[in-house]
Amino acid sequence: MNHKSKTVLFKCLDVLPKQFGFYLYHKLQELFAKDTIDYKIESTRKSLETISRILDRNGFELKNKHIIELGSGWLPILPYLLKYDSNANRVDTYDINKHYKLSEIVKLNVLFSKKYGVPSSAFEGVFQLPKDIRYFPYTDICNGNFINADLVVSRFVLEHIPLESIIKIHETFRKKLKSGSYIVHLISPSDHRAYSDDSISLYDFLKYSNEEWDRIQTKFDYHNRLRLPQYLQLFEKDFEIVSLEFDSCKEGSEQHRKFKKLKINELYKNYSDEELTAGSIAVLLKVR
Template identity: 55%
Template sequence: MNHRLKTRIFKILSIFPDGLGYSLYHLLQDIGSKQTFEDKIKSTKLSYTTICRILEKNNLSLENMKIAELGSGWLPILPYQLILEGKARKVDTYDINEHYNTKEIKEVNDYYSNSETFEIESRAKYPLHKTLTYFPKTSICDGNLDDVDLVVSRFVLEHVPVESIIEMHEFFNCALMSGSYILHLISPSDHRSYTDSSLSLQDFLKYSQEDWDDIQTKFDYHNRLRLPQYLEIFKGDFEIISLEHSAINTNTEEYKKFSELAIHEDFSKFNEQELMAGSINILLKKK
């Protein structure tokens, strides 16, 4: 779908009350998605593999960990991979929205039903693995993280206002045990470019905050934070154990698109690498 058409549709949905607006949003996402269920499994497995690799590089393992997932998304695929493949002890998943639905939960449960340790418990609205607890319409700041070993997020932080990111990490600093970890996978690029190849991955950096706020909605919110801004938020209370991000390649079409952008003055203090840094993976440790 053309990003301009999508924006117009989201603007219309924003007019409706939240209940109706999100119901229509879910319907449109379901109709418009080109991803098969198998695609979703493979995509999430790539993230799971990245999580395992980063932990192993730092002599850590998912086994027997209690994990809090920040942002449940649409399906419990990552929690199931953490539990069934990583052998995590327990996963609590928090989301300020409620995107799960019974039809897709059944599809995920059926897919993993042959796993040796797969055991369903019917709690509340959704039947989920017995060691997975879903907290919809709940801020993680209202959760109990007393015995959590690892907080993990997958492509969530870029959709969170900076004030909320700061608030969450202040809460993590108070609530987590010393020596606990936080692992964020962040996608800081303009997501409109994923469906419109004419756009640069940094296209949204040409707008002022006022103009960008006029374009985006609650359904496609992106904070546009650059790498140094994330690091500034994290470094006060946490030790940065591992940091990965994509590097500039000036011999690519993507760099050519970027170099043709008139970057707004709001981002003038950042160099090219800081502006273009994508696929940010960062592991933090509670001091």
């Protein structure tokens, strides 16, 4: 499905009552889903390898730690890997929506039971989760319990949160997290429509004004379009930026060719090409 068709579809869902709109959205996600659970696990494992490498380099071990996840997504894969691969003590995962589906979690449990020898009795509650993994749907993380938390992680979540909410969330982190604890964000600041439609650039949405972009996107595919310097300015206000990694669009590549053909909106006129195309951001923050 190209990006124009997807936009029309999401616009139709967006005018429906919220509960019914999300119900149909979930059904469409199931219908068009191409990635297997095994693929999702391996993809998430690569993210965890990045997180672990950055933390290890800074003397932080995930073992026996209390971790908070910002944005639960569709399956508790990262919490499971943190628990069973990295031996975290506890993972609390918060989401403003509720996307977990029991039937999919049961499939995940079967896979992890086989791989790690976890007995079926270890999974309990409404969502059949291990007792050390706690799910908080429909919950603003700002209302979460941060007592004794050692680390906050997010995986491709920040780009889907409005700037005002990101600021509020990080103000909460600064107030509630103990000094010396860490926050690690993996951020995908590219135009996600290009993931399923290679006719457009990963930076296509930078040609729009805020008003134009808001007429295109919906709550189902929201992207704040923040660029790397904007994230860093927000973070360095209250935290020490301990580590920063990102990729930039390589000159001569197909994506660079597409990018250079764009008429970038004046909103972004003060940023360099590297700053505009910075992707795969991995940033580690330390609470002062």
